[in-house]
Amino acid sequence: MRCPFCGHNDTQVKDSRPTEDNSVIRRRRSCPECGARWTTMERVQLREISVVKKDGKKELFDREKITRSLRVALQKRPVGEDQIERIVNSIQRRLESLGETEVPSKVIGEIVMDVLADLDKVAYVRFASVYRNFREAKDFEDFVGTLGDE
Numbered sequence: 001m002r003c004p005f006c007g008h009n010d011t012q013v014k015d016s017r018p019t020e021d022n023s024v025i026r027r028r029r030s031c032p033e034c035g036a037r038w039t040t041m042e043r044v045q046l047r048e049i050s051v052v053k054k055d056g057k058k059e060l061f062d063r064e065k066i067t068r069s070l071r072v073a074l075q076k077r078p079v080g081e082d083q084i085e086r087i088v089n090s091i092q093r094r095l096e097s098l099g100e101t102e103v104p105s106k107v108i109g110e111i112v113m114d115v116l117a118d119l120d121k122v123a124y125v126r127f128a129s130v131y132r133n134f135r136e137a138k139d140f141e142d143f144v145g146t147l148g149d150e
Contacts, residue, residue: 013028
């Protein structure tokens, strides 16, 4: 691996260990040229998934988009960064297990909604307000009214 600081081609792995859920290998690396140290994360990717947007455009699945959305929805909620990482891993595994190379964005949004509904109602409402694109206060009221039914 190339050093991200000086560009040297021959770096060394100092330590490797799996994460708690064994879905990622964390590697501590160092550069013998400049002495810099950094961490890399290695995860298995079963297949490349393309996301089909509402307008029909396709783009490669980007787990960072889900991570960012979850961070926003879970801001100031009692959920740690490691739990968010486990959630994103489980969502990605769920998508890969569908066996499809193309997944509609709506399916991904619904999976995230399902996860948040079980995890944290406040985050669920926050995510839904963006995902369902509430235009008026009435839309929001109607959605929150359905929470009592669940």
